[in-house]
Every structure is written in C-alpha cells, then in structure tokens.
Amino acid sequence: MQWITEQDLMSITVVTGASSGLGEEFVRALVGRGQRVLAVARRADRLAALREELGESVVPLVQDLGEPGAAEAVALAAAEHGPVELLVANAGRGRLGPFADAPPTELAAMITLNVQVNVELARALVPGMVERGRGGVLLVSSVSGLVPTPWMATYSATKAFLVTFAEALSEELRGTGVRVGAVCPGPVHTEFAGAAGMSMDTAPGARAAAPVVAEALAAFDRGRVVSVPSRMYRASSTLMRLLPRQVGRRAMGQGMSKAALAPTDA
Template identity: 45%
Template sequence: MRAATRQAYRSALVTGASGGIGASFARLLAARGADLVLVARRPGPLEELARELVERYRVAVEVVAADLTDGARCAEVERRLRADPVELLVNNAGRGAPGAFAGLPLEDHLAGIELNVTALVRLTHAALPGMVGRGRGGVLNVASMAGLAPSPGGASYGATKAFVIAFSESLHAEVAAEGVHVTALCPGFTHTDDGAPPHPLWLRRDAVARAGLDAVEAGRALSVPGAQYKAALPALRLVPRPLLRAAAGRVWQQVAGGG
C-alpha cells in the first residue's frame, strides 16, 4: 500500500477548456510546467488559449475540438487518452438545464446527463487503468455544491453533480492505495468572467481552479472552495433531509414566483 504523497503533474487533459474555470485550469497547469491537451467544442477560443500558453509558459499544448455529447467525438478523446496517456485528467466540461424540470424540453436534460455523467465516466474509464498500472496519476472531476442538497430549478443538473461526487469518492477509495488521486471539486456560485464585481457568495474562477488542483495533487477526495461554502458543508451533511427539502422548496417558490 502506497502512502499518499503530493503529486506534481507533468501533463494534463482538460475538458471544457475554452473559457471559464476550464481556461483557469489550463493557465494554472501551464504555469506549473504541465504540457496540455485542451478539449472543447469551439476550436477558435481553444487555439487562442493554446497560443497564449505556449508563448507565455513554453509548454506543449494540443487542441482537440470535440463535442463530448457526440458519442463518436467522445470516443476519439478516449482513444487519445489510451494511446498517449496524461498524468492528470480534469473533467471540467458541464452544462445545466435551469428551470422547472417539467417545463423544459427533455433533450435539454438528456444533454446535460450525457455531458456531466456519461462523458465524464467514459473519459475516466479511458484514463484510470493506465494511471493505476503506472502507480501515479490524478483525476479531478468538477462537481458542484448543487450535488450536496436538493436543487429545485436545477433538478437534473444537481442530480448529475451528486453522481459525480459519489462516483469520485468511490473511485478515491478504490485507487488511493495504488498511488492514484481522484478528487471531486464542489464549487458554489462562481464568476466565469474576471470583470464581475465582488460578491460575498460568489467565487473567482482562478481561486476555484487552484483549490481543485491543490486538492488533487494532495490526494484529497473532496474540495469545497471558499470559506463561506466550507462553513455550509457541515450543515448540509447534518441537517435532516426533510428540512433541507423544505428550505430549498421555499427558495424555489420565491424564485419561481418572482418574490
């Protein structure tokens, strides 16, 4: 059984890397000297980011334009992970379907499930066996505080993030002794635009990405960025579920009713 040791990753694949927290992951990893594979749907922003990182940090950057909800395109990224392994996989790509579940098209919910759950599982399954075989590596799965409590107005999104948390913690227990780190990152409200004004409930994307990378390097199973959300975590775990549902329901009624 290997002792948990801090790992510095020399290569990483980041999904959803064209903007927001994904771009922050890419910049922070490049600053730490990691060669990168950047995956997202839009090639333009990816190529622009790649040029920036190569010029600024002198790392190797590969761009893969792929919609991970497309099974064939996701399979290409899986093959890339198996053929040319990376030391860190960052499953950051995700999407939600905000609004009342019954009032939204089924396709919106299914697309979120395909990206947040199915693609994440497929890429993890492609990367993890090699990491276990080498006795080294990390998987950082971006979940959400929404996965820790009832989420009316985001029912399918919250459910996908609950899956990501349970999946990540289970994998952590399976492979930690093999020298592989698996971490679920659970941010709360996060500004994806650096120019947004500060707010006590909102986190900065760079701080969220840094917290996740520090956690997976250290081998922690769960990372909750921000003092305000860390303080809320014990309550979410200890408050009886009926009370949580009632509180979440009241908030949703106020939002849905415009109050």
C-alpha cells in the same frame, strides 16, 4: 507542494470544457506547473487563442463531448501525446427552472455530458494510470451535488453522481498510485451561469474562476477526495447536510425558487 512533478515530462493532462471559465483557468494553472495540456472544447477559436497565449504546452482538441464516441476520441488523441498524468473532467451543462418545463432532449444532453462522458473518460484513461502506478482524476462537481437543489433537480443529481463516483473510485484505487477527487465549487463568475439561465449578480459568495481553481488543485495535492473551495459554502453545505433532509431541501427550494421564478426582460 505540487502533486504534479517533473518525473515524466512527456506526460499530458486532459482538461475538458477548456475554452472558458473553470476549464480555461485549469489549463492556465496546469501549464504554469510545467504540464502539457490537451485542451478539449467545441470552440476552435477559443482554443487557438489559449494556445497563442500559453504556447506549445497547450494541445488543442476541438471535440463536442455530446457526440457519440467522444470519450474514445479524446482518449485516442491523448495517447498520441504521451501517457495521461491527470484528467480534469470539467465540461458540463446546467439549467435553472422548473423540471416540468425542461425540454427532454436538454435533460438527456445534460445527463450525457455531466455523467456518461465523465465515466467513459475515466474508464478509458484510468487503466493506463494504474498500469503506470501514477495518475489522477479530478471531477468538477458542485455544491449542488452535496445538497438536493430544487429548480435544478437534474443538474444537482448529476453532480451528486460525480461526488459519489469520486469517493467510491478513490477507495477502489487506494494503493495504486492513482488519485481521484471531486471539487464542489459554489457560484463562479463564468459563462456557465448565463448558459444555465442564472445570474451571478445576486448569488451570495460568487467568486472568480482563478482562485477557485487554485484552491481545487491545492486540495487535490493534499489528497482531499471531496473539496469545497469556499469557506462560506463549506460551512453552509455542512450545515445543510446536518439538518433533517426535509428541512434542507425545503430551505434550498425556497432560496432557489426566487432565482428560478424571477421575471426576466425576455
């Protein structure tokens, strides 16, 4: 059963970070459901290729979400194409390595993109959904948002924010017809990993983006507020949360330090 229906063919879905990885697969999946998608990303060539592949159902919007006023610009662009049916807040950035070595500007940009922009987008789009009595917000978090992750401390904290935000907002909007959810993928073979200084070659249970997106949308259809699209990571994240917090974070620290401190060829 698909949550997005044909009740309003003139509505549009907003997907951020749409030019690659999970965002690109969200666009494909939603267009496959008959939905028009405002695909938001910085890379015009990637968006043009996606429109060429999927047709007029893709409305490209070249926008750097790190710029001031970006959320308002996205909301205004979406309004030109019809009421927003769904926001898939996928854009984000991460960094693997010691917190003390991270450039402050990079940490600030991560917090802006992973937290501030998503809150601003939700604030801009949710009131219209409530007024219409239907709509949804799907925040792309991470398993790192479920368990404190040393060597990715700021990233983990931003993703934990999204989980808490989704849970609280979902309850606040109960009965309005607007759904809110957070999906918490484990390692995924996307460009995000390389940009964050990570390698998926040795990441246990790393998956392709398409099945992760399919499971995320299926869980959202079922009304799951927090979903983990991987049996292995559902089990491991549950176990880590059941352990004493000190034990859990030390275990995560030991595992992540091998990747964070591994010598590179650079």
